[in-house]
Amino acid sequence: MNPITELLDATLWIGGVPILWREIIGNVFGLFSAWAGMRRIVWAWPIGIIGNALLFTVFMGGLFHTPQNLDLYGQAGRQIMFIIVSGYGWYQWSAAKRRALTPENAVAVVPRWASTKERAGIVIAAVVGTLSFAWIFQALGSWGPWADAWIFVGSILATYGMARGWTEFWLIWIAVDIVGVPLLLTAGYYPSAVLYLVYGAFVSWGFVVWLRVQKADKARALEAQESVTV
Template sequence: MLDWLLHGTIPVAGGLLFVREVVGNLFGLGSALLGMKRLVWAWPIGVVGNVLLFTVFVSGEISGATTEPLWGQAGRQVFFAAVSVYGWWRWSQASRSGGAADGGAITPRWATWTERLQLVGLAVVGYAAAYAILTQIGSWGPQTEAWILAGSMLATYGMARGWVEFWIVWLLVDVVGVTSLVRAGYYPTAGMYVFYAFFVVIGFFVWWRAERESHTPQRVRELAA
């Protein structure tokens, strides 16, 4: 079973997929679905997917093609795992303190303008640092890979903080990620990312609705008064 997970392949139109590539993305999708419901298990489930996908991207064995490693894609898996520990701790603390009224670990909210300006600043600095590092180590397509890495950092941190905007950042990361994978010829993997983006859009509206509903009791009390 372990050999099948590490070395098995699945033939698809336009090439083939490694089993660990598919399983890793399935864990990532599971993490997104649990994150959509704001359940603490989203974080450890995501870490398992991060480990599997790191081995795929760092080896360059994506969609059956062996080329240069996508260090931006691989690097973000490392960051995911690190930030997931923070998110796991933060959501666990919130859950033990009572959590959200609808059963989620946290109550979603929009970031303040100050927090948004901080995100923009972090995006600029993160992109510049990622581009410099990826250029030095010779990653394929450092321009797009740098945004994938920096954007992923911001999105994961935003999820840990419970900001609705993190879904928008994720969508921007996926758009660039799909473009990068198509240019590299990894069409099956790009297809999986498009499928994943569909759930990102749904997740945005789910969190947006939860954020609006979290203010309903307060509005009812204001109208009653």
């Protein structure tokens, strides 16, 4: 037996329902990547890329003959886009650490709110992207094209926002999770649906953490400014 085939076909049975191990493992890698992103650790990006590669084979169910045998082009396509955008994020955060005066103690990104212009760009990209990809996914025969399209576009915007250090990216993830959970439950991707619920709670926590970091950074900046003027 080919070891690659064995890996792809390894299945866990729960209550008579077949669940691929690579779906579970891919989501665990994604969760760990989110945790590392909250902590602003550069390794968040390569860890996420491994999970994305595994989940791509899961959501192209018709091609890889998964138990669901469904092709979710948005879910699969976003794994490819994650890999591309994660490469950008990996470079951005690594470069930021290299530019720091004390790289061993430096964080990879400083959280901030997006500017008005950047927020407008997010909204326009969300609307235009969802409309466009819903049409494309429907033409391709994707299962649940509208939900699939928003998950695809929202995931790209959230990942890009994380790379830029925009605190709003956590809110975009929450919006993705709200749509993703019912879609995945209906399609029979139970581990991914459960992990989406976990992600929902986790990204809410991450949003609070980044808000606290912003406030702490602002307070330190004000203290430094006051010490200079005194």
